[in-house]
Amino acid sequence: MVAVNMTVNGKPASAELDPRTLLVQFLRDHLRLTGTHVGCDTSQCGACVVHMDGHAVKSCTVLAATCSGSQVTTIEGLANAAGLHPMQEAFRENHGLQCGFCTPGMIMTAVDLVHRKGFALDETTIREELEGNLCRCTGYHNIVKAIAAGAQAMAAEGPAQQVAE
Amino acid sequence: MYAFDYHRPTTARQAAGLLGKDEDVRLLAGGQSLxxxxKLRLVQAGDLVDLNAVDELRGIARSPRSLTIGAMTRHAEVADSPDVAEAIPALAAMASTIGDPAVRAMGTLGGSIANNDPAADYPSACLALGATIVTNKRKIEADDFFKGLFETALEPGELVVKVSFPVPAKAGYAKFRHPASRFALVGVFVAKRSADIRVAVTGAGANGVFRWLEAEEALKARFIVKSLDGLVASTDGLNSDIHADAEYRAxxxxxxAKRAVQQATA
Amino acid sequence: MGVTKIGTAVRRKEDQRFITGRGQYTDDLDRPGQAHAVFVRSPHAHAHVRGIDAASARAMPGVLAVLTGEDVAADSVGGLICGWMIHSKDGSPMKAGPHPALAQGKVRYVGDHVAVVIAETLIAARDAAEAVLVDYEVLPAAADTAKTQAADAPQVHEVAPRNTVYEWQLGDKAATEAAFARAAHVTKLDLVNNRLVPNPLEPRVAIGEYEPGTEVFTLHTTSQNPHVARLVLAAFIGIAPEHKLRVIAPDVGGGFGSKIFIYAEETVCVWAAKRVGRPVKWTSDRTEAFLCDAHGRDHVTHAELALDERGKILGLKVKTIANLGAYLSTFASSVPTYLYAPLLSGQYDIPAIYCEVDGVYTNTAPVDAYRGAGRPEATFVIERLMEIAARELGVEPVQLRRRNFVKSFPHQTPVIMAYDVGDYNASLARALELIDYTGLAKRKRESARKGLRRGIGFSAYIEACGIAPSQAVGSLGAGVGLWESAEVRVNPTGSVEVLTGSHSHGQGHETTFAQLVSDRLGIPIEQVSIVHGDTDKVQFGMGTYGSRSGAVGMSAIVKAMDKVIAKAKKVAAHVLEASEGDIEFKDGRFSVAGTDRGLAFGEVALQAYIAHKFSGQELEPGLKEGAFYDPTNFTFPAGMHVCELEIDPDTGIATIDKWVAVDDFGNVINPMIVEGQVHGGIAQGVGQALFEGAVYDSAGQLVTASFMDYRMPRAADLPSFTVDMTVTPCPSNPLGIKGCGEAGAIAAPPAVINALTDALGHENIEMPATPQAIWRACRNTPAQLAAE
Structure with a gap:
């Protein structure tokens, strides 16, 4: 067993874990944060994307033990008391989801994308940056629209949103 | 996963000590391949030594003639580094195409070359740029480092500390992604350093990364795309699978190679 | 809060929980005392199981049980069923081999279920599963669709000689032969409709539970049709009486057909829950999904089209070998027969059609319905033939289609279907406008200047949706009727719950169904809840597949609402002291005709429950009505999809530049959701055409068993789509809607392949047209030829 301490969605989280425990298993099974999903075994679908120390990572391909001392944000931690994150709102407004299974990973990837590449995202950039996220329902059309709109909305909200993480 | 004992050293020395000589000990770098x-139980480790808390293995240092990158430096850090972009822009560009953004946030240079996946990008950059791999025990030239499929010159107890890349006059990388896995089906890194021209090919070879000597010769005459006209790689020793047979890979x-030279000379 | 009308793009009610990570998918649920199941699966495509040694696995820490086919037999757990009887030409019934939940003596595909390990933790179960020793006598495998009927091919099931399940036919053979005899031109085509793996992003999950005090079983599962699952598990597999089995399908992460079927895993979880006295949970990993979820398509077809000298179609004949896999899955037999051949007429007036289909066993995963199910295969046949015929005749493909369109309705085809309404010229005309067809030549020249080859491809598709009139499908062999149920419960406060037998796993029923209720009852959409996916709540239902939930499921809701309104009028008449015949219902208000006296919907609801204003003997209190709606015909969505793409001859990469879809879905409830369905369908169809293909090697090993080898469509593979609609309302249901869920997947593959062959210059190319295949084809057709 290994002692793991990290901060998840702003709250301390610690446990004694089998060292095999993946971050996604820690989140889902121990913290009951089931918004982070598992869609494949080979780190390709992106349904499990969360933020670790401000970067999007695939939580199925990180040991929970590796995250000791880290700040982890999941889809459940994205909205704040004031309401939904602009990217969440953009996904709803643009019908960027159907079955919803890939959606948490898509939204976490999209927010990370805006942090890295800024608010003005063209379609080609968005599509290329979704390399690691699969969706089987939407044909990506509305996801791309949602991310472009969400990025604009994040710009409008300004730096306050950046502090949230 | 099979059970393992977990270790989390904070210095390279501790890590090397934990690594010992036991072949059953594995190092965990970014973990994006391991x-x-x-998880699929294709690899078993008795002990897993997690390098993610070893800060001294991270970082990028630039001198006039070389660029040195710590083994635990993430692909995203290389891709976004102004130092890399200035010294070897092709290396930054290459790093920005590895895997996907989330993989690049974790994956590391040291992990990539120590794993030596035959379809990984970094081995071709190391080979073409004539990099020197610095371990806790010695320095190894890239030409001597990559030994075949998932095989390197690393000995038990040896870990990659950093990699030193001589700054080339020109360099370029072009990749054709594997349709499904998105690894390199064929990736070609070309570099010109004074008279030394190297063309390294990843993804295609059944035995891992290799240099395409005919192309190097052709480019020595003149380092332009046209020099490669009519040149076709041999199918000998190339991979063949449902996505690409040897002829297509060749x-x-x-x-x-042409597209890489195009980039290098643009 | 106003009323939400039909036809508005209202945002989805269900999204709040999905965008905040609060969805409740089956794997998000853990039951108290739950144990974990891991299946021991066959590594061989075909083998006798000589023995299973589970002693050491049973002795491992945390292991509760290791169960095998012997235990299944001892407990008389019935085999899995195929619910559609197909008869061969000679009248004999299809030859279905046994399909036990755990193998009994033989395994027939890689992934076949040999044993299950149940343990305290998933890790313990996985460790123990590796310790189960199975003694296999490996047999040669029949893995190839085209070769499995050979006399010397390995036999998958004893009951089916030459691995042939049925030799079925449809249409008039003599009339078709006569048509070919007088043809001026015959176009011939050999094609393979490639095998696909559905891959909804959520893998399958099952949690079985048993409560000994009440003898009630509960199954939480990823199902598109929980009631059908309950019926099959109770009536056929015999695991529990129907009234003692509750099946719950909570949020489900996509299905595309693969979650219609009743599989071994959920069967075993329910059964094992009683055996071990603990809830038993199984979560598929992606590799298991590749190996064991029912696959789609997999046809080998020869087709011929007869035309007269003016390019008018005289007849069509088709011979197809359809791979059904190692066992007959739940609806497997119907997909390459009644869901396929009746659509071969496409949008065209074809006087004579004859189709033969051999359904065959192979040592591969079962094949069943996958988005479109039979209709994509039919559309591919006719739309490729039209394209090739046009080239051979030197006619523009568009022109040949126009010449042969069905132009008057209703239209009876020679293969069962009676098309009710449509306007195929209208969708074609609009599509040509949107793609800027007149600018095509210029765009081709511009591409050529860049060293690229540009092509355009058309696909005029039709599908039969709204499955289906119960008597009609019964006469064709279906084991059940395909009606739908609804119950509308009006609460005393005027809010409404609608219980539906449809199931939403991405389609947005919680929104569109509520929109319908809001519109019809004149109440805010926020006051409507849609309840589905729980057999304890919804009495019965047939579930969601075949683009049926709009046309059939919503029609049932309309029928139930009509009854609610009729009852409410009676209540209102008492309260308003008017005669029932004078009560009008409009915009959510019951009023006395010609007066200003009236009551809001909510006020009438309250009065129905207070029941003070009428005699309980004359009129029952309360306001709740149910309905079963059985459709009178299939619906026939149709449209035109156009793909324009560029090929890089150096690499063989094809880049889709433009996509225009003009669909006729009849009336549309929520255009935002309908367009989303079209987008997703196109992506799957493009996936079939360019990327996806399940490949078995000659030993029956699945070569493409993960996303590392199976090429899924990604965001950068696709353009933004131009989606438009024409409308001819469907006459056979009260809402005039046709169904939209599968259109894109049906239309897209021939559009892509036709565009490729246009770019390449008359070169047939198989699906998936990979970069390697396109590169080869480019080498075989020089650019100048292609440009002509």
């Missing part, structure tokens, strides 16, 4: 294989090597 963990999927462990063709793509030539196409990607």
């Amino acid at each position: 963990l999927p294989m462990m 063709h793509l090597i030539a196409v990607m």
Whole structure:
């Protein structure tokens, strides 16, 4: 067993874990944060994307033990008391989801994308940056629209949103 | 995953000590290749030494003639580094195409070359740029480092500390992605350092990364795309699978080589 | 809060929980005391199981049980069923081999279920599963669709000689032969409709539970049709009486057909829950999904089209070998027969059609319905033939289609279907406008200047949706009727719950169904809840597949609402002291005709429950009505999809530049959701055409068993789509809607392949047209030829 301490969605989280425990298993099974999903075994679908120390990572391909001392944000931690994150709102407004299974990973990837590449995202950039996220329902059309709109909305909200993480 | 004992050293020295001489000990770098294989129970480790808390293995240092990158430096850090962009822009560009953004946030240079996946990008950059791999025990030239499929010159107890890349006059990388896995089906890194021209090919070879000597010769006459006209790589020793047979891979090597030279000379 | 009308793009009610990570998918649920199941699966495509040694696995820490086919037999757990009887030409019934939940003596595909390990933790179960020793006598495998009927091919099931399940036919053979005899031109085509793996992003999950005090079983599962699952598990597999089995399908992460079927895993979880006295949970990993979820398509077809000298179609004949896999899955037999051949007429007036289909066993995963199910295969046949015929005749493909369109309705085809309404010229005309067809030549020249080859491809598709009139499908062999149920419960406060037998796993029923209720009852959409996916709540239902939930499921809701309104009028008449015949219902208000006296919907609801204003003997209190709606015909969505793409001859990469879809879905409830369905369908169809293909090697090993080898469509593979609609309302249901869920997947593959062959210059190319295949084809057709 290994002692793991990290901060998840702003709250301390610690446990004694089998060292095999993946971050996604820690989140889902121990913290009951089931918004982070598992869609494949080979780190390709992106349904499990969360933020670790401000970067999007695939939580199925990180040991929970590796995250000791880290700040982890999941889809459940994205909205704040004031309401939904602009990217969440953009996904709803643009019908960027159907079955919803890939959606948490898509939204976490999209927010990370805006942090890295800024608010003005063209379609080609968005599509290329979704390399690691699969969706089987939407044909990506509305996801791309949602991310472009969400990025604009994040710009409008300004730096306050950046502090949230 | 099979059970393992977990270790989290904070210095390279501790890590090397934990590594010992036991072949059953594995190093965990970014984990983007190792963990999927462990999850599928294709790899078993008695002990896992997690390098993610070893800060001294991270970082990028630039001198006038070389660029040195710590083994635990993430692909995203290389891709976004102004130092890399200035010294070897092709290396930054290459790093920005590895895997996907989330993989690049975790994956590391040291992990990539120590794993030596035959379809990984970094081995071709190391080979073409004439990099020197610095371990806790010695320095190894890239030409001597990559030994075949998932095989390197690393000995038990040896870990990659950093990699030193001589700054080239010109360099370029072009990749044809594997349709499904998105690794390199064919990736070609070309570099020109005074008279030394190197063309390194990843993804295509059944035995891992290799240098395409005919192309190097052709480019020595003149380092322009046209020098490669009509040149086709040999199908000998190339991979063949449902996505690409050897003939197609050989063709793509030539196409990607031209595109890499195009970038290098643009 | 106003009323939400039909036809508005209202945002989805269900999204709040999905975008905040609060969805409740089956794997998000853990039951108290739950144990974990891991299946021991066959590594061989075909083998005798000589023995299973589970002693050491049973002795491992945390292991509760290791169960095998012997235990299944001892407990008389019935085999899995195929619910559609197909008869061969000679009248004999299809030859279905046994399909036990755990193998009994033989395994027939890689992934076949040999044993299950149940343990305290998933890790313990996985460790123990590796310790189960199975003694296999490996047999040669029949893995190839085209070769499995050979006399010397390995036999998958004893009951089916030459691995042939049925030799079925449809249409008039003599009339078709006569048509070919007088043809001026015959176009011939050999094609393979490639095998696909559905891959909804959520893998399958099952949690079985048993409560000994009440003898009630509960199954939480990823199902598109929980009631059908309950019926099959109770009536056929015999695991529990129907009234003692509750099946719950909570949020489900996509299905595309693969979650219609009743599989071994959920069967075993329910059964094992009683055996071990603990809830038993199984979560598929992606590799298991590749190996064991029912696959789609997999046809080998020869087709011929007869035309007269003016390019008018005289007849069509088709011979197809359809791979059904190692066992007959739940609806497997119907997909390459009644869901396929009746659509071969496409949008065209074809006087004579004859189709033969051999359904065959192979040592591969079962094949069943996958988005479109039979209709994509039919559309591919006719739309490829039209394209090739046009080239051979030197006619523009568009022109040949126009010449042969069905132009008057209703239209009876020679293969069962009676098309009710449509306007195929209208969708074609609009599509040509949107793609800027007149600018095509210029765009081709511009591409050529860049060293690229540009092509355009058309696909005029039709599908039969709204499955289906119960008597009609019964006469064709279906084991059940395909009606739908609804119950509308009006609460005393005027809010409404609608219980539906449809199931939403991405389609947005919680929104569109509520929109319908809001519109019809004149109440805010926020006051409507849609309840589905729980057999304890919804009495019965047939579930969601075949683009049926709009046309059939919503029609049932309309029928139930009509009854609610009729009852409410009676209540209102008492309260308003008017005669029932004078009560009008409009915009959510019951009023006395010609007066200003009236009551809001909510006020009438309250009065129905207070029941003070009428005699309980004359009129029952309360306001709740149910309905079963059985459709009178299939619906026939149709449209035109156009793909324009560029090929890089150096690499063989094809880049889709433009996509225009003009669909006729009849009336549309929520255009935002309908367009989303079209987008997703196109992506799957493009996936079939360019990327996806399940490949078995000659030993029956699945070569493409993960996303590392199976090429899924990604965001950068696709353009933004131009989606438009024409409308001819469907006459056979009260809402005039046709169904939209599968259109894109049906239309897209021939559009892509036709565009490729246009770019390449008359070169047939198989699906998936990979970069390697396109590169080869480019080498075989020089650019100048292609440009002509």
